[in-house]
Amino acid sequence: MKLPLVFFPNRAVAGRFNQKLDSIGNIKSDGRPILGLDARNLLEILLEVDEQAFFVPAHIWTPWFSLLGPKSGFDSIEACFEDLSDYIFAVETGLSSDPEMNWRVSQLDRMTLISNSDAHSPAKLGREANIFNTELDYQSIKKAIAAGDGKSFAGTIEFYPEQGKYHFDGHRKCKVRLDSRETRNNGGLCPVCGNTLTLGVSYRVEMLADRKPHHQPENAVPFFKLVPLVDILAEIYQVGPGSKKVLGGYEKALKTLGPEFSILKELDAAAINQAGIPFLAEALMRMRSGDIHIHGGYDGEFGVVKIFSPDEREKLSGQPLLFQVGTSTNVKQKDQIPDPKSPPDETAPDHKIYEDIKKT
Numbered sequence: 001m002k003l004p005l006v007f008f009p010n011r012a013v014a015g016r017f018n019q020k021l022d023s024i025g026n027i028k029s030d031g032r033p034i035l036g037l038d039a040r041n042l043l044e045i046l047l048e049v050d051e052q053a054f055f056v057p058a059h060i061w062t063p064w065f066s067l068l069g070p071k072s073g074f075d076s077i078e079a080c081f082e083d084l085s086d087y088i089f090a091v092e093t094g095l096s097s098d099p100e101m102n103w104r105v106s107q108l109d110r111m112t113l114i115s116n117s118d119a120h121s122p123a124k125l126g127r128e129a130n131i132f133n134t135e136l137d138y139q140s141i142k143k144a145i146a147a148g149d150g151k152s153f154a155g156t157i158e159f160y161p162e163q164g165k166y167h168f169d170g171h172r173k174c175k176v177r178l179d180s181r182e183t184r185n186n187g188g189l190c191p192v193c194g195n196t197l198t199l200g201v202s203y204r205v206e207m208l209a210d211r212k213p214h215h216q217p218e219n220a221v222p223f224f225k226l227v228p229l230v231d232i233l234a235e236i237y238q239v240g241p242g243s244k245k246v247l248g249g250y251e252k253a254l255k256t257l258g259p260e261f262s263i264l265k266e267l268d269a270a271a272i273n274q275a276g277i278p279f280l281a282e283a284l285m286r287m288r289s290g291d292i293h294i295h296g297g298y299d300g301e302f303g304v305v306k307i308f309s310p311d312e313r314e315k316l317s318g319q320p321l322l323f324q325v326g327t328s329t330n331v332k333q334k335d336q337i338p339d340p341k342s343p344p345d346e347t348a349p350d351h352k353i354y355e356d357i358k359k360t
Contacts, residue, residue: 005055005058007054007056009053017049020045020049043055054089059096061093062094067080089110089111092113093114093156095127095165096164096200096201101202105205112148115157126157129156130145133154150221157224163294165303166201166297169183169199171190171192174190176190177298198298226287229250232280233246235308236283236307264287269284279316294306
């Protein structure tokens with residue numbers, strides 16, 4: 001299992017934990033230390049250091065070796081942590097899944113579903129986040145996460161999971177992207193080269209799901225799906241998200257309109273138009289309603305957001321900065337696999353089929 005998130009009440013406790021790990025392996029190598037240690041044993045070490053520390057499995061569905069990933073060897077939290085399973089009260093969903101996907105797996109009902117950004121990529125901080133309504137001290141935050149009641153822990157801000165780079169199945173070398181139905185039909189193999197596909201988060205959720213899509217548990221905590229502003233600007237300008245044009249537009253938007261979350265979630269079209277960025281208000285209204293297209297991510301490739309068709313872009317370019325809030329209908333997000341031959345299954349795949357794929 002990949003290293004989890006570990007939380008400590010103070011730096012002294014963190015230091016003692018690091019000393020323990022340093023006696024087992026090299027934790028200073030590259031910021032992502034690799035330890036020959038079972039996850040259960042790592043949790044045991046954490047609790048021995050300080051019982052106020054806590055442990056959250058990170059991006060639990062992601063290939064290759066996350067807690068419930070297709071190569072982990074575990075189908076449940078209990079199988080992984082055994083007698084210490086009760087100390088796990090939260091899991092991180094990762095970029096390629098959202099709470100609604102996790103709600104299909106009843107064994108996760110007792111878990112608080114949290115979302116975090118990559119600490120190793122400062123520009124990407126906040127693209128997923130947790131919303132707290134509590135004092136910002138260690139014990140209050142721990143208590144809020146443990147409760148997961150929608151009050152002190154008020155919800156999460158999420159990527160659209162299709163944007164995540166492991167949402168669908170696929171083979172990047174052959175530029176093959178498949179949904180779980182197509183993967184099963186191909187026996188888990190790339191239809192181009194015949195090699196084993198990288199099974200994505202969507203497939204693995206289907207494998208462990210015991211509920212149909214769109215199920216919502218009684219204790220469900222709210223969540224908000226957003227597209228990062230740089231990705232929206234990349235679609236508007238028709239260039240890469242790391243280009244100078246996008247970064248210039250990003251700085252202009254922040255300087256004129258304020259913090260990114262406010263731009264993405266709160267400002268109305270009239271306020272957004274003050275930035276003087278054509279199409280931005282309309283793009284944000286569509287994003288908020290889910291009226292967008294995403295060419296889904298697979299096998300390490302991030303998904304690509306598409307908001308405007310060429311015809312729409314041409315039409316809108318004739319009426320700059322006049323986009324109205326009410327013009328976007330609340331359209332449910334569309335299936336991102338091109339030209340599906342039939343609707344995706346609403347039931348989990350046959351276990352034997354999945355076991356046969358794992359053997360290939």
